Amino acid sequence: xxxxxxxxxxxxxxxxxxxxxxxxxxxxxxxxxxxxxxxxxxxxxxxxxxxxxxxxxxxxxxxxxxxxxxxxxxxxxxxxxxxxxxxxxxxxxxxxxxxxxxxxxxxxxxx
Amino acid sequence: xxxxxxxxxxxxxxxxxxxxxxxxxxxxxxxxxxxxxxxxxxxxxxxxxxxxxxxxxxxxxxxxxxxxxxxxxxxxxxxxxxxxxxxxxxxxxxxxxxxxxxxxxxxxxxxxxx
Numbered sequence: 150x151x152x153x154x155x156x157x158x159x160x161x162x163x164x165x166x167x168x169x170x171x172x173x174x175x176x177x178x179x180x181x182x183x184x185x186x187x188x189x190x191x192x193x194x195x196x197x198x199x200x201x202x203x204x205x206x207x208x209x210x211x212x213x214x215x216x217x218x219x220x221x222x223x224x225x226x227x228x229x230x231x232x233x234x235x236x237x238x239x240x241x242x243x244x245x246x247x248x249x250x251x252x253x254x255x256x257x258x259x260x
Numbered sequence: 261x262x263x264x265x266x267x268x269x270x271x272x273x274x275x276x277x278x279x280x281x282x283x284x285x286x287x288x289x290x291x292x293x294x295x296x297x298x299x300x301x302x303x304x305x306x307x308x309x310x311x312x313x314x315x316x317x318x319x320x321x322x323x324x325x326x327x328x329x330x331x332x333x334x335x336x337x338x339x340x341x342x343x344x345x346x347x348x349x350x351x352x353x354x355x356x357x358x359x360x361x362x363x364x365x366x367x368x369x370x371x372x373x374x
Contacts, residue, residue, distance in 0.1 A: 181361075183363075192350050192365035192366050192367045192368045193303075195362055195364060198362055236302075238303075245308075246310065246354055246361060247318070248305075250303040250304075252301065253302065
């Protein structure tokens with residue numbers, strides 16, 4: 150059974166204080182790993198897809214990386230508007246497009 | 261841009277009522293999905309559909325049914341609502357080209373069953 154574990158559950162940073170969120174996964178054959186951002190009371194917003202170990206993708210202050218067992222979402226010099234819950238999900242081969250989600254990391258960035 | 265819309269943002273229903281949640285996507289996507297999201301449990305797949313009139317059970321289909329009569333529309337039905345179905349319901353769609361694909365989500369419907 151595919152599993153996704155995200156850590157930490159919650160993270161509080163000061164503005165400008167860089168950090169990383171972790172997503173550990175076990176999957177029979179990784180088709181893709183997805184990162185989403187979710188604001189309170191809203192649907193998840195797509196950020197990145199990573200397909201193979203060693204791949205990296207960047208968007209503004211966010212950078213996602215992938216190894217064979219985990220993915221990191223690096224946040225560089227965060228701002229208060231980066232406060233949100235970040236979700237990680239995996240898609241395995243042979244699962245007909247299904248995603249398995251982690252429970253998320255709730256990030257708060259303060260002034 | 262992909263747009264996924266859901267019929268209601270908030271719903272309050274009574275136990276035993278039949279509840280319809282509708283989802284519409286405007287990008288001609290093949291696949292559509294229904295999830296529920298609960299604190300500490302994350303997103304769990306209820307049902308999905310990879311074509312019109314086709315459906316497959318997800319991880320937690322009990323107490324739910326779905327309907328997909330048109331490609332752009334996917335409905336979730338609670339035949340007889342119960343209090344344990346109080347949750348945030350999220351619809352998503354993906355291209356479904358058989359390759360690597362991203363799911364795009366709607367804004368969610370927060371359902372309260374009294």
